Amino acid sequence: MKKMFRIGLIGNPNSGKTTVFNGLTGARQRIGNWPGVTVEKKEGELRLPGGGEATLVDLPGVYSLTALSEDERVTLEYALSGQADLFVNVVDATNLERNLYLTLLLLELKVPMIMVLTMMDIARNRKIHIDLEHMARHLNCPVIGVNAQNPREIAALAQALDEAARAPAVRLFQYDYPDEVEREISVLEAGSSLTAKALEVPARWVAIRLLEGDPLVMEKAAGLKDLASVLAGECAARIGHVLKETPDVILAETRYGVIQGLCRDVLRHTELKEYFTAKADKVILNRFLGIPFFLLVMYAVFWLTQTVGGAFIDFFDLAGGALFVEGTQALLTHVAAPGWLVALLAGGIGAGLQTMATFIPPIFFMFFCLSLLEDSGYMARAAFVMDRFMSWLGLPGKSFVPMLVGFGCSVPAIMATRTLESRRDRFLTIFMVPFMSCGAKLPVYVVFGAAFFSAHPGRMVFWIYVSGIVLAVLTGLLMKRTLFQGEPSHFIMELPPYHLPRLKHILLHTWDRL
Known part of the structure; x- marks a missing residue:
């Protein structure tokens, strides 16, 4: 009996995620709600080129994985649930810098994933050139560029999903935060073993989320009486005292620094002009x-x-x-x-x-x-x-x-x-x-x-x-x-x-x- 794979589509709002979902599944879709909330749940069936089927889950569009809204909480809980064999991070090629923030959060979580850059046709029309191979090497993650409205490119994407789902791999990618932050992460990492084991995630990820004040992770750590839940406030205070800024801001600035460096390496604009969108918005x-x-x-x-x-x-x-x-x-x-x-x-x-x-x-x-x-x-x-x-x-x-x-x-x-x-x-x-x-x-x-x-x-x-x-x-x-x-x-x-x-x-x- 062939395995039914589950693939989660995750990305920013308006990144082309739902267009990719519709292109892959066609009319084979089911609409409902996530358990316990009224956030829409959309699933669809994809016939894999190698045989068998996969269930695609169109997760709510989010900018981060901090469980502050219902959409973010649903997405984070699904990412932590282990239900998905593979995650597809859908990224808008015309707005790479902002979209890559969610990509880094997924890489920190160390889930099996590939990246799909949508709106490549619009990027080409705007004279935006992206070195996909260099990006894939830098992030240690497969990167595929598609025009989600082109049937041939959607078929090529389905083939890539088939291969990735049958041999999912955790992408090893890590970057360092400022020294003071890294010291406090090490302290929390040592005291978050219970939470990390319960959520089946890296202890480093738990430590970072506690510093950011993620309500879902804090609630879990407090419920397990993990030492890190007690130390998180003290660690955050020490970071604020030394660096004169809250940990969540420092962590975000570091990530955007990594993103800006990556964009300098892989992104090239050959022409700058005002496009129809800017003119119409006036x-x-x-x-x-x-x-x-x-x-x-x-x-x-x-x-x-x-x-x-x-x-x-x-x-x-x-x-x-x-x-x-x-x-x-x-x-x-x-x-x-x-x-x-x-x-x-x-x-x-x-x-x-x-x-x-x-x-x-x-x-x-x-x-x-x-x-x-x-x-x-x-x-x-x-x-x-x-x-x-x-x-x-x-x-x-x-x-x-x-x-x-x-x-x-x-x-x-x-x-x-x-x-x-x-x-x-x-x-x-x-x-x-x-x-x-x-x-x-x-x-x-x-x-x-x-x-x-x-x-x-x-x-x-x-x-x-x-x-x-x-x-x-x-x-x-x-x-x-x-x-x-x-x-x-x-x-x-x-x-x-x-x-x-x-x-x-x-x-x-x-x-x-x-």
Whole structure:
């Protein structure tokens, strides 16, 4: 019996990780949640060129392995679980320096891994040349460059994954921190044997994570009553006293020093110019034009949803009636079913399914439009533009994302608040989300607009949505001054380059959400 391999895809947000995942798995995907949390869990099947299959796990996009948010905690716990035979570190070739920080953290953890550089076509267009062989030798790790939208390159990547999964190897790569930090790491390393054994990781990694104050590792060490959990505070204080800086900052600076040295050796720019993304952002992120542009885009989404999605409602109503009501009634009558059963299945359940069918066109088209904006790179900028406004409500800009999801459905929007770091931010956002008009309400708005405002139904639907937003704002201001006083979490967001959306990816995202 051939072994079913498990391969974890790990990388920064917007690094091309999900594009690689979709390219490798196609439609063979399963969507769910990680146990105990509402962070989305996506798995897919890959047929290996050498025979057999592998399960690919698309881990949440993270910048580090410090378990401060739900996404980071899920990723770190999976990396520590030993479930994966191989990790694929997906790195954006156009933003190498920032992406390599996560690579160094994975190498410190000493997990079997290979590195995949995505967006190589964009890098070449920008005259960015990367010496992949030199990088592989320097990191002691296989490095593969791909354009994730090219089927031949995806096939070559599948072959490389097949070979690496069948002969996984821990990559030995280590760099030194400042002498004072190394001394304290040695002290903690000697006292962290219980934690290292329990987590099945190097003691040096445990010592470094304790100095950084990783909550998951500190919790584990304290639970095992490991000596290092007691010494960590003293070691951090000594480092701060000597180097006049906290250990986490010193460790990060050292890693970025290693990354900068590597980039100098492997990276070469032959041409520097302003690209379309930078030019477009001067308008889209402008402090005066950004919000009006966002409102214009949202108005276009609602108008298209009303016009195109609404045009199919009658068809789905007739089809649903013929299939679920009349079809069920005819079938039950043919088999001489009792009247009460016909009334229950056809008139009750069937009529309910018929009504639900009318929701499909507008919801599908709204998700299609949102996926289009997301795939183009605009959605991240919408959240960035809204950050100033959200901070006025006492929320980070990241809270805008669950609220935007709330226009599709309030349930996943409330679940999406789990990605917010602060408990205060989560609850305040949850109170505001129900005022966002979800997709299930859209058919009602369509009927209402057509019945009472037949001249401009699309405009009426837009203003109903705006009124919901106004009520959400008033709720946020009230809660901010009463139940949820305090400062919002800081907001850091990746702004990906603009892309020409691909219909296949948009349809996959739309289908997943629907």
